[in-house]
Amino acid sequence: MHRIRLAALASLAVVGLAPAASAADMPAKAPVYKAPPAAVYDWTGFYLGGYYGTVTSHAKTQTPFGSTGIHDQNQSALMGGVTAGYNWQFNRNWLVGLEGEIGYFGLDRTDTDWDDSVLVGVKATWYGTARGRVGYVTGPSLLYATGGAAFVHIEDTFGGVVAGTGSPAVVPVTGSTTRTGWTAGGGIETKLSQNWSAKSEYLYIDAGTTSFLSNPFGGPNTVTNFNNRFHIIKSGLNYKFGGPNEGLPFFDAKMLPSDHNWAGFYAGLNAGIGISNITTMGGEGNVPLGTEQDVNGGDFSGGGQVGYNFMLTPRYFVGVEADIGHLGVKGGDHGYNDFTRTFSTSTTWYGTARARFGVSTGPALLYFTGGGAWVRLTDSITTGGLINEISTTASGWTIGGGTEVAIDARWSARMEALYMDVGHNRLAIGAVNTNFTDRYTVVRAGLNLKIGD
DSSP states (O other): OOOOOOOOOOOEEOOOOOOOTTGGGSOOOOOEEOOOOOOOOOOOEEEEEEEEEEEEEEEEEEOOTTOOOOEEEEEEEEEEEEEEEEEEEEETTEEEEEEEEEEEEEEEEEEEETTTOEEEEEEEEEEEEEEEEEEEEETTEEEEEEEEEEEEEEEEEEEEEOTTSSSOOBOOEEEEEEEEEEEEEEEEEEESSSSEEEEEEEEEEEEEEEEEEEOGGGOOSEEEEEEEEEEEEEEEEEEETTSOOOOOOSTTSOOOOOSOOOOEEEEEEEEEEEEEOEEEEOOSBTSOTTEEEEEOOEEEEEEEEEEEEEESSSSEEEEEEEEEEEEOOEEEEEETTEEEEEEEEEEEEEEEEEEEEEEEOSSEEEEEEEEEEEEEEEEEEEETTEEEEEEEEEEEEEEEEEEEEESSSSEEEEEEEEEEEEEEEEEEETTEEEEEEEEEEEEEEEEEEEEOO
16 A cells, blocks of 8 residues: 655667668667666664654543442653664565564653542553564555554552542552553654664554552452553654664755655545543532543544645645544543443544645655644533533644655655644533543544646
């Protein structure tokens, strides 16, 4: 799917007239054109690299003590790390490889359950993965899928009751462990030179369930279960050993050959996943100030986009892009210790209108993007058999970035991530008031078709 053709100088061979006495009377043969030689990029070998990005944690907490409820918690933070691997390119278009990484997670959040004054905390400090890769190679670019084992050091906290709320002041209990789970994802990697390459990658990590004894409301020896999931979005640089010695080729580097003209109009399709980053805040009516209940959710997203690129120079570009598509994020859970109270959210579609700007390597674009965002959503709260909901087209802003690579003179493929903040909705049922902050992340892959010359 991710095929790149590289254009080189064509060689022209002219077949002369046959040397015969009657040559003047013979028609000349048409010139014969040979196929241009293909540029060769070798992916086989060891590589080292570094990366940076963001991680979103989705944690779900349950305990059987006096409750059928759930406490959702989501948070996002910066992350980064180092990677090492080996690729084996066993023919022109395919490779397999092994990759390991270790990185830092900046996740550390403790909040108070929406109306029960129970502390819930998730802290993740480091992680590692050991994965296989399989990819489709088209010259200087690679489209790949990856998966394997994951290891995350997690500290989960539960059970303490905040002093001054009318409940006993109980010390929170923390379960600290390095969890083993699994990971899956994919990305785009594109050569900057023979040895250097840049990548955009998404990984989903399921770290399994952490169980430990806690003490909600002073009840000792209660088992608490934490389900921890992570979404990683990252960009990085890799250096492959075995080629010529090279410095980092960026601003003054020779551009790679390509037959794709990035300037002009394009249209395309995309598909991926939508992730919620929604928090509901208390602090009004009979809900204690500072208490929270997040709503976790994730599902399919997909749609189409149109845009225009303007090349400022052969290396730098700006552009505009608009897109619209399905966003199927759904989430909902009962409040902890109160199964009659439910927080829910759902979305049906989203759209953005953005600027893009970045740098071209020749056969690829590395870019940032930002602008306006719109999401059709429904937020609701149910308590005591009553429901209050709001359905609206919320507006806000978006920011993100990605990598786009040429497949041939007209087609290109991309991987990108967008973060959207579309404001908040205030809901009330009697003396119960809450405020939904609606934020979403979309990770998607897409294909574009160049329109016109």
